[in-house]
């Protein structure tokens with residue numbers, strides 16, 4: 165049996181008004197080293213142990229099994245999976261999507277399923293319910309997707325994104341997506357929905373034209389989720405103001421939060437340092453776009 169290395173990028177969903185349909189892959193990763201073993205097990209770093217089970221409750225394992233069943237296979241060859249996780253759990257950087265994508269890819273590699281990107285994406289959407297995180301985790305770049313529950317279509321952007329810096333402010337508190345979805349209204353009136361959708365449309369057009377000023381403006385104008393989630397992320401107004409005072413194009417709550425991201429022109433090392441110092445109470449990283457998405461290496465053992 166072969167050993168397998170799988171790397172999945174963190175993702176940031178919504179980009180403001182692209183609720184449940186837009187996401188981007190960032191330069192922060194989960195890496196799995198998978199070796200044939202006597203039984204299934206996971207080694208998880210101490211910091212993650214309260215949140216990531218190391219037994220068969222592990223989301224990667226559950227997804228690997230789900231994928232196997234999906235293709236009519238009932239047993240998995242046992243592996244030991246060693247996880248190096250740089251994607252913080254429950255902070256709005258797609259940690260559960262990294263696990264889902266890694267699990268699908270693990271099944272693909274162990275069972276020789278030969279899945280293409282669309283196959284992987286469809287299984288991931290079935291599990292996650294929406295494509296905004298899983299699509300860029302698989303494909304890299306910024307991905308705009310439409311998922312009906314059956315049909316899945318997407319457009320991927322990469323142009324110009326390497327010229328940007330994403331200042332990522334990660335609070336120490338967790339926000340569970342499920343709870344962050346409960347604060348959203350059950351319905352939006354027609355006029356409000358038309359306005360919110362116009363904002364998302366302009367965001368997408370501005371991404372296509374690499375008009376970062378308009379991208380930033382639309383991020384802030386979101387009416388789908390950010391106005392409701394501010395109560396869960398009390399730091400957002402101040403962080404957003406600090407971003408603005410330091411030359412951002414705009415900022416938004418990443419996914420369901422609490423991470424907040426400021427969109428900047430490419431920052432110099434000095435500018436990065438200065439910005440990081442602006443947020444002494446949070447963990448701050450200056451990230452770049454990941455355009456590769458999911459990467460896998462299979463090592464054929466002798």
Ligand code: HSE
Nearest residue numbers: 177183184341419420
């Ligand atoms: N679009 C999702 C949300 C991202 O904002 O709830 C988290 O899964």
